[in-house]
Amino acid sequence: MVCDFFYPQPGGVESHIYQLATKLIDRGHKVIVITHAYEDRKGIRYLTNGVKVYHVPFAIIYRSSTFPTVFSFFPLFRNIIIRERIEIVHGHATMSTLCQEAILHGRTMGLRTVFTDHSLVGFADAGSILTNKLLKFTLSDVDHVICVSHTGKENTVLRAALDPLMVSVIPNALVSDDFKPLPRPEPGSLPFAQHPLPAHPLGPDDILTIVVVSRLFYNKGTDLLTAAIPRILENHPNTRFIIAGSGPKAIDLQQMIEQNVLQDKVEMLGPVRHEKVRDIMVKGHVYLHPSLTEAFGTVIVEAASCGLYVVCTAVGGIPEVLPSHMTVFAKPEENDLVAATGRAIAALRANKVRTERFHEQVKAMYSWTNVAKRAERVYRGISGDISEDDFYGADISNASHWSATRGRNFALIDRLKRYYGCGVWAGKLFCLCVIVDYLIFVFCEWWWPKDKIDIARDWPRKPPASNDDE
Template sequence: MLTVKEGEYVTFRTGSSLATIIGSLPWFRRIFIRERIQLVHGHSTFSSMAHEAMFHGWLMGIRTVFTDHSLFGFADASAILTNTLVLQYSLANVDRIICVSYTSKENTVLRGKLDPRKVFTIPNAIETKLFYPDIKQFYENPTTIIFLGRLVYRKGADLLCAVIPKVCTRYTARSMVVFKVCTQHPQVRFIIGGDGPKRLELEEMREQHRLHDRVTLIGTLPHDMVREVLVQGQIFINTSLTEAFCMSIVEAASCGLHVVSTRVGGIPEVLPAEFISLEEPVPDLLVGAISDAVRRRENSQLMNPIEKHEAVSMMYYWPSVCSNKPCLHRYANQGIGFGIIYIVVAMINMLFLAVLEFFDPSYGISMADDMPRLKSTKFSKSPAHNMPKDPECSMNHRLNCDMPFRNIAKTLPK
């Protein structure tokens, strides 16, 4: 059973929240004790709540795991502050770190100055039974190129705006990728799902080149409708400028689409070469890759969508991915300045933890009721469902690895 707790955070722009550290300790402590938490798993470098939860969990003797999904630089001010003030200290005492690709692992190790031996690469997975092909639409619909994602600079919205006119109408020096593709292939149409600050530029491009009948902007798309949009096309385009692991191309491939993507970050690790066409993030190169995919579609040379779906089901099947999960005092080494500051913060937090134990003892906190476990869970009807279970793969952390849990009762003051 999944229990959702509402955090008492004050948010500002884009839902961000400032770190409080000590301020969040009382209610994190009650949650950890009441729910008998055995493992704290934080996600995202920019999540203050995740870093605070792992910090408090470590102080209470709970094992901690951190998963990083994104790639970041080293030179800009934001990256320097994040790497120095957050990552290097927050991850100093984390037990295990998970990255979604080998490129992401290398990036995280360098940014956080981490021991590579405690960083593991585990790809994301999808529920493939939710993303299955529609054979009728795949072969009967006109050639359709799908884009699903946030319309922001990082996701290559400017690049997309450059490509579409080149595909749809006569090439001009000022046009971009879509314009070129539409010029060379008059029957090609685009469906763009997503919203963001770059949507206005796409609407202006469509207006300027009079592509209303060939470029459809559907705006924000609920996740349960993603498959319904994907199966309308035969080609999926991803224009991200940086990406650790792109889930959208896995979902598209599971629906039988051929993927055209920029060769950035961890994307080359995600799909086999016959499933994806990779090019540098340059409009003309992407136009060439799209044109080649369109010609293969017109000549019936694209892989059968059912075969592609079955292959993706074997590669990105949750129980199979989970079977590869690893078994899930260093602040002073992070520098004389901020290292000492973090030691002081940790000591203050430990004192506050002792005060809370005195005024609100853990034995007085009522425990949450346990829910009975289901005898079996059917994740998917894919062939991978019949694979033998790894005896070391278990949702129970005690059986899954040799790392014994620290006894919370022993770490709390009497």
């Protein structure tokens, strides 16, 4: 697994990589993670269950993404791959420089490659056009692509000009036991007013708490949240907010709180560790998610598992995540977000929503074990352990515009043909990059042969889980 975004930094991509790696190890596979160094994380670290993490020393330029060098990562990457006897390179996240470079180098070394896209990117602005062109470069020679939602799949297929057959949808999940709601008080115990849990049912004068756990960036809808909070509190005086997260937009929220004198109504907690998220969520009744773009939105699954009624914007893959009885959808507009939050508050105060049932329902819907089994099937498919008809679920023998075997040929001339078709000028530039990458590989093979590289000792493996293990 290769990605710039990994622990100790919290986030959905980071959690996805860790949980998937852990479950694959439980199923008998060997998994290592390559990411960049953090201030207190350098070199090699071991995480729970034997997940081995390489923190490589590369400079960070923007939002935890490393400076793109294209080639300087290759010698170190080759050394790690040979030391650990890796067979498949699985890159995560469009915005991760290490991911894009690892897929290129992996193909040059003759390894199978998989890419998982966790985000949605537009088509109109200059940044999106450049990002999509680079993604087209990376995915021109990848074996398979995974997206976390059907909306994400459509977006990735259009951005990288892929055949839909080579893109699978495998959603995120959660560890449901880590996101349990607090137990409801038993009859005859402390009254609701004295109990430390959110009060259900809510009376007209009971305090209702709205929780927000998010990175405070523009694309997460922080501007929308800043505009909506004063109006929500004005319409519903017996309401308060708890906001957890950090980012450049935090100053805007703090200024809004001071200008509207809402210090007793809005509590900002700053950055929180992922293991503390549940403790924050169980303090609330409603989870507010005003994101402007989202491929999946794991945090809303976590909120529902904690027994919160979810108010979220109907953007990207969010409408696919939870059933309608757990959510109130809003347009990504201030007025509609305020109205949707008001509807959620009214429904809870009228006791029309049975949030105590959400946890078991979410637990039945999402499982990391299931995600690992589906990812394992992708690995088997690109390795040839499954027939192409079974793997792709379609008769591909007559597909003249694309053959499923196109990503399986490592011959340099065939790789160059695929890159050459990426554009009049871009195609030639991509071919030049691949040729230079291949020359670096040949030089490394001569300068530092494989038999001169020590093989790392493996972490003791668990017996593989049975195929019917859920």
